[in-house]
Amino acid sequence: MGRQMTAMLKGTLEGIVLATLAGGSAYGYEITARLRDQGFTDTAEGTVYALLVRIEKKDLVDVEKVPSEKGPPRKVYSLNEQGQQYLDEFWTNWNFLAERIERLCDERN
Amino acid sequence: MAAKWIEQKKRYRKYKARIKELPENYRSSIEALERYLLIFGPGQGDSVVVMLEDLAGLFEESAADQLPLREIVGDDPVEFTETFLQNYPEGQWIKRERDRLITTIDRAAGDRS
Numbered sequence: 710m711g712r713q714m715t716a717m718l719k720g721t722l723e724g725i726v727l728a729t730l731a732g733g734s735a736y737g738y739e740i741t742a743r744l745r746d747q748g749f750t751d752t753a754e755g756t757v758y759a760l761l762v763r764i765e766k767k768d769l770v771d772v773e774k775v776p777s778e779k780g781p782p783r784k785v786y787s788l789n790e791q792g793q794q795y796l797d798e799f800w801t802n803w804n805f806l807a808e809r810i811e812r813l814c815d816e817r818n
Numbered sequence: 819m820a821a822k823w824i825e826q827k828k829r830y831r832k833y834k835a836r837i838k839e840l841p842e843n844y845r846s847s848i849e850a851l852e853r854y855l856l857i858f859g860p861g862q863g864d865s866v867v868v869m870l871e872d873l874a875g876l877f878e879e880s881a882a883d884q885l886p887l888r889e890i891v892g893d894d895p896v897e898f899t900e901t902f903l904q905n906y907p908e909g910q911w912i913k914r915e916r917d918r919l920i921t922t923i924d925r926a927a928g929d930r931s
Contacts, residue, residue, distance in 0.1 A: 715897060737876075738883045753892025754885055758876045759902040766905065780882025781875065 718749070724799035725749070726760050727769065727792055734787035736775070737761060761786060769795050826863040829871070836874045843887050844877050851891075854899055862909030869906045 718725075729735070729743050741757045761784075764770050769792035774782040788796065837848050851873060860866055880890045892898050907913040 715894070719901075737879055738885070741889075751893060753898050754880055754890045755876055755898040756892060756901050758872075758879075759898065759905060762872055762902075762905045777882060781878045783879065783882075 715751075721803070722752075722756065723760050723764065724796065724803065726757060727764065727788060727796045727799065730770065730786055730788040730792070731796060734773075734785050736783040736785045740786070764792065767795075823863065826867050829867045833867070833870045833874050836878065840877055840881055844881065844890075847887060847891060847895075848873060848877055851895070851899060855903065858910075858912075859903055860906045860909040861911060865906045865908045869902075872905070873902070 725744065726740060729740050729747075732743070735743065737758050738754060740761070741752055741754045744752045744757065761770075765772055765786070769789065770786045771789045773785045773787075775785050777783045837845055840848070852870065855869060855873070856866070859869060876890065903910075
């Protein structure tokens with residue numbers, strides 16, 4: 710992934726993580742794995758973790774600690790009501806942006 | 819005040835003990851990250867400890883999933899670290915300066931009396 714792509718993803722990754730959680734609760738690495746399956750192949754686990762810390766602070770997710778056989782208890786994240794609202798807003802903004810950029814791209818041709 | 823400081827020190831020591839349990843290449847990376855985070859991160863003791871505990875948590879979970887180091891920090895460790903740092907604005911000098919700039923311009927623009 711090039712620098713430009715990284716920069717573009719920067720502002721949207723939080724929404725993308727929430728969108729991933731809309732598909733069902735998951736713990737950190739599961740979320741990263743889902744993102745990779747979706748084609749966000751170069752997403753660092755640490756970045757996803759940092760975003761999860763952030764959305765937890767903003768109270769957009771509910772967190773449950775689930776014991777695991779190996780290692781520390783896993784924090785399982787699920788989208789809550791507030792997170793859903795935030796995600797709806799994200800999609801509205803995204804569609805607005807995508808439409809404008811699409812138009813610029815069309816005008817060029 | 820002293821009690822608070824002792825408590826923070828205790829938590830810091832616990833964090834150090836936690837990272838000692840991790841694989842060698844994780845540990846050297848954490849130490850490099852810690853250095854960067856302490857320079858650019860929060861200046862307040864409480865936030866510092868919370869930040870380092872979160873950092874240890876990331877590597878402990880990654881150890882359990884046996885993730886290669888590159889998958890954790892990515893191709894650009896600065897990118898990851900900056901995203902991580904944004905979660906701990908309390909006591910960051912850059913945050914104080916940003917707030918100050920915003921307030922001054924608000925006032926100058928007449929948005930705030």
